[in-house]
Amino acid sequence: MFEIKKILSQYITDKDDLETNNMILDLVDDVSKKEIEPYAREMDRHGVKLENGKVIVHPQVHKILKVLKQNELFGLTVPEKYGGAAMGATIQNTVMERFSRADASTSLYHALQGTAVEMMKKYASEVLKEKYFPKIAKGERLIGLLYSEPNSGSDLGSLRAKAVREGDNYIANGNKIWISSAGIVNSYTTLLQTDPSKGSRGLTAFVIDADQPGFKVDRIEEKLGLHASPTGSIVLDNVEIPVENRIGEEGKGFSAVLYGLASSRIGISAQAVGIADAAYRKAVAYASEREQFKTKILDFQANQFKIAEMATRIHLARNYYVYASRLKENEQDFGMEASLAKAFAGDMAQYVTYEAIQLHGGYGYTVEYDVERYYRDARITSIYEGTNEVQRIIIARAEIPKYAKKDN
Template identity: 40%
Template structure:
């Protein structure tokens, strides 16, 4: 049986991330949420402290940390602001296809843009008519000489407005009429790349989200990730690495909502005593603590498998699905414990509630996670 005991280095990294989150993010999280603005200065500081581009190996300028350390950092950042954690991890998400299927030339060129120049990247998969059903993608890439002519629209793209490049999945049209899913890196500066208006969102308001439109964009063949027809496999492998980290984000939200509820329940008095003395509240707090602990074990199990070189699509889905369901339930109960105050923006739990919902939706809805799990256990 695996026991996830943190080593000294991991404890130190967790403490660094916790201190940064408490001092440099939490005091300003409400401001960025209300303004729906992108906290560029926070990302610059994260980069300076070595707390960004967490998935990138040291040879390409990344921190070169293990997967458990990455999960610990993401959890601590998400406790302070899940919007910041989401945009932070968008660079990691964009890195995975390059790491999985990219040439050495692509790795050196684009990963070092993130690590050395502090640039942003975006993972462009979802389309207006293709979310869970990836086979319905309409974005096409037609081979023309040494280039590909890219056309299509991607939506709900994190960091789209600020990205220096996009990692895109498209259909290459071949003479037989067959479509081959193929992955590309598309530079922002190329003619025909257009970014839509920033989306107005329920939660994660400090994270930038917008559409990206490609109109006759000429992409060099050298920017293809892997071979034609390998794009779907490359993207799915990338998501297998990313989903446990969504679980870590969800853990951060759940932990923050639980801690706020625990403290409030000890202070708030009704019927002549703190509401923490009421069994109804005690049971809610007990369920929160239990579900968070179970989520953390699932996340750490999936992360441990990644670190050991045995990534598991089943365990990645376990982690993402269970932890995000937990975050939504814990945040909902936190609002209930706070009562009327939980509905007011002066208190933190309404933000946790709004931020938690997307955890059940992005990087594969929890319904899709259950389809993946069912397929794995029945195969």
């Protein structure tokens, strides 16, 4: 707890704001200790199933969602006039770190809700905000992101699922894949093609409701990590979307979604820090007990150097995602910094969770120790919300023009 509060104290100068931030972090830690962390291993082993069209998760997942709702943790960044706490990216992302330290799978509900809210705050009409924000703030409506398709992952501009306007509705058809929280959340922000002749300029963003006829989860992936989080394929078969659910103008959806993804990249950096921090703590604790050659393995300097390197990378990643969050809430450009935060934190989490297993030796390779789960869960942080290669494309695009000689 100490580290993040210390960092926040350097950024947040208003005493009351700092106190509120710290109170929320304490609340999140309390919820995590009671309801999330003790169940993380069990929820991971239980996994997710699709039975008769229904997505089945461990019962504790539903309990966690209920507790987050009771504690009003879903509306942190929703504006006050819709019943939210009107807080900024810093608290949103530091909360993400704390949830992820307890369990990466369930932290995604918090992350997705935050991403959808960020995009809607900037691009949705007042009517749409009034329709969804009060329920999102109360946690009565959970929201996910419905973008990726079988042939469009990094290249989101090439999405093919369509929406055709018919009177007061759009009719959506197509396939979406890799959708987190499929079958659990009630709505999604989505990106659909409304004018295929225009490519990415024909893409339009919407809020789509999962309880509409024709909206079907038709597959749940079995995957390396995040076992307690459903990742599903969705079929859209003539799903009605009211015109009022369009986010912004027709053909302007791509930039709105990219903005939302840039925001959520900071959250994934925080997720990577949370997972790595959990692995790091367990590794140091283990190394302080395990003896070989009649010596605590923590007393071998080779292992102390390992721990120093893990700590260094975690601290740098944490400081940088907080910096990127501050840029965002101060309404400054944050796109490049969000990519830098994510690329660094994603790589850092691979390294730290790898070394955490290494410090555990063979025990770390078994399911009796949490470090194997952290290792599996960390892997996704360099893939989703834009792969680390995509992040480096963004960083290079921002950096190279600054110093490259023009006539080369």
